[in-house]
Amino acid sequence: MSQVKTMHAVRAHHADPTGLSYEQIPRPTPGPDEVLVAVHATAVTAGELSWSEQWPVIPAHDVSGVVAEVGARVTDLQVGDEVFGLVGFDLPGAAAEFVAVPAADLAAKPGSIDHAAAATVPLGGLTAWQALVEHAQLTKGQHVLVHGGAGGVGSYAVQLAARLGARVTATASAADAGFVRALDADAAIDYTTRFEDQVRDVDVVVDTVGGSTLARSWQVLRPGGVLVGIADAPAPSDADRHGVRGTYFVVAPNRAQLGELARLIDRGELRPMVGPAFPLAQTATAVVTQRDQHIRGKVVIQVRPNDGAGGG
Numbered sequence: 001m002s003q004v005k006t007m008h009a010v011r012a013h014h015a016d017p018t019g020l021s022y023e024q025i026p027r028p029t030p031g032p033d034e035v036l037v038a039v040h041a042t043a044v045t046a047g048e049l050s051w052s053e054q055w056p057v058i059p060a061h062d063v064s065g066v067v068a069e070v071g072a073r074v075t076d077l078q079v080g081d082e083v084f085g086l087v088g089f090d091l092p093g094a095a096a097e098f099v100a101v102p103a104a105d106l107a108a109k110p111g112s113i114d115h116a117a118a119a120t121v122p123l124g125g126l127t128a129w130q131a132l133v134e135h136a137q138l139t140k141g142q143h144v145l146v147h148g149g150a151g152g153v154g155s156y157a158v159q160l161a162a163r164l165g166a167r168v169t170a171t172a173s174a175a176d177a178g179f180v181r182a183l184d185a186d187a188a189i190d191y192t193t194r195f196e197d198q199v200r201d202v203d204v205v206v207d208t209v210g211g212s213t214l215a216r217s218w219q220v221l222r223p224g225g226v227l228v229g230i231a232d233a234p235a236p237s238d239a240d241r242h243g244v245r246g247t248y249f250v251v252a253p254n255r256a257q258l259g260e261l262a263r264l265i266d267r268g269e270l271r272p273m274v275g276p277a278f279p280l281a282q283t284a285t286a287v288v289t290q291r292d293q294h295i296r297g298k299v300v301i302q303v304r305p306n307d308g309a310g311g312g
Ligand SMILES: NC(=O)c1ccc[n+]([C@@H]2O[C@H](COP(=O)([O-])OP(=O)(O)OC[C@H]3O[C@@H](n4cnc5c(N)ncnc54)[C@H](OP(=O)(O)O)[C@@H]3O)[C@@H](O)[C@H]2O)c1
Pocket: 045, 046, 047, 048, 123, 127, 147, 148, 149, 150, 151, 152, 153, 154, 171, 172, 173, 191, 208, 209, 213, 229, 230, 231, 249, 250, 251, 293, 294, 295, 297
């Protein structure tokens, strides 16, 4: 009888991060179109535990690691490949020694950065890319307002909007004003002040904050402009009333877009935003740190040593 292979993983049994537990559970077996990734690093996303509808769940959907097994139908990845990607929200996450991921959702890890930095890219970078390119259809010369410009998504949205040739204004804390300017924001607005008195005729708002920030954003758009919300969904009636477009989406895995992000990183045109790192067994502390401290970029969960070998 073959012995069941096990792995260490962190599982949430409810939405309170103090309930995250470090457990030994069976190692997943990749399906025919999946690969098993030996996780080197993953990252924490704000509010993620509140999204789950069933328990227990393995959290953290960013992954950077090394292919350890390939499914029967996978032809484009091999054992030993260094990959990064977004693990779909319908699948167990990457706060584990191994995660099974559809091969089509992974891309080659950017060669110029380590796994910890690569793990900060997929969810934030893809969300920013999809907001700006797919949902806002941003064009060169447009003016973009990014709410939460120093955060896990906003720090990528500011950089990508600038790379796409936009003029960028970002809201952030006063302490983060210099940080968002260094990401190439043309202007930073302290979020404790009224941004709606300081910016107008904006083509695109990317709102990573929601609530009253979303509600106060309609008035800064030019007629026909677009508000892309990722924290809260804009109400269609508000959009109609202001003669603009409002849209909400949930980020999807996308290999081609990961490839674009990797190319920008390797050319030095996109900087991963690496916050503090914690070992897998301390994922609860990592999640609380992300929630309670003003972290720039993403909190990393280091599953294997940064230069360690995959497999195992
Ligand atoms: N729909 C999707 O596909 C999708 C994808 C990813 C994330 N999300 C959601 O998007 C939200 C943001 O995620 P994230 O990872 O970027 O979070 P994050 O890393 O916590 O970043 C949020 C940023 O917003 C700043 N902020 C707080 N209040 C603000 C205000 N009133 N005005 C402007 N900025 C403000 C924070 O600054 P301080 O540090 O000073 O607090 C922080 O820098 C979360 O709700 C997350 O669940 C949705």
